[in-house]
Amino acid sequence: MSYTFSRRDFMKYTALTAVAVASAGMFTGCSGNPNQPSAVYNVNNDSALTFGGSSGGFLGIGASHDKHVLKAGASYTVAVTGALVCYFEHTPVSEGTSDTFSHYQLKYIDADGTAHYVSPSSSFVAAGGGEGLKANETSKVTLTISNLDNNALQAAKNVYIQYFPRHNALGNENDAYSDVYATWDITSVIKD
Numbered sequence: 001m002s003y004t005f006s007r008r009d010f011m012k013y014t015a016l017t018a019v020a021v022a023s024a025g026m027f028t029g030c031s032g033n034p035n036q037p038s039a040v041y042n043v044n045n046d047s048a049l050t051f052g053g054s055s056g057g058f059l060g061i062g063a064s065h066d067k068h069v070l071k072a073g074a075s076y077t078v079a080v081t082g083a084l085v086c087y088f089e090h091t092p093v094s095e096g097t098s099d100t101f102s103h104y105q106l107k108y109i110d111a112d113g114t115a116h117y118v119s120p121s122s123s124f125v126a127a128g129g130g131e132g133l134k135a136n137e138t139s140k141v142t143l144t145i146s147n148l149d150n151n152a153l154q155a156a157k158n159v160y161i162q163y164f165p166r167h168n169a170l171g172n173e174n175d176a177y178s179d180v181y182a183t184w185d186i187t188s189v190i191k192d
Contacts, residue, residue, distance in 0.1 A: 033052075035181075037183070043188060048068065051068075067091045067138075071087035087142055088141040090133065095133070096133075099133065102167075106159070109157045118148065124143070128141045154190070160186060164177070
């Protein structure tokens with residue numbers, strides 16, 4: 001028995017294959033979320049992250065030319081209480097993102113796998129930061145977080161610094177963007 005594979009059959013199966021391949025991306029984990037880029041930081045090198053999406057799109061942030069850089073030279077000093085100093089450069093593609101101290105947080109995972117957060121407080125100081133950054137202009141920030149629990153950080157599996165470019169949608173304070181953030185694994189800074 002012979003089967004003739006027509007042009008119509010070819011087009012139909014090609015379309016079905018394309019849909020199957022495109023749908024496969026929906027079932028992957030969140031590690032590839034363009035709104036939550038992450039990287040492992042090395043104190044000797046800059047570490048740049050970019051938000052996905054398109055300029056002026058749904059989030060108003062993102063595109064291949066935005067850049068959020070944790071600069072080389074971050075340090076952690078253990079005294080009576082720990083102090084972390086990080087140097088950032090932010091170049092957003094749209095107006096309205098910010099880089100004041102309230103846009104950063106420290107996260108660490110303890111030995112049991114529980115996540116702990118050190119949220120912005122009087123211990124956070126962002127020199128050079130500002131609200132409502134201009135599009136395509138680079139801002140430079142020195143973020144200092146003091147009064148850290150050194151014992152907890154030294155016992156942690158991983159330590160991260162996170163940056164939230166915008167807390168709410170422009171013109172709609174009820175539309176929170178708490179799920180849009182960049183994460184740098186800074187464990188090597190804390191434990192070296």
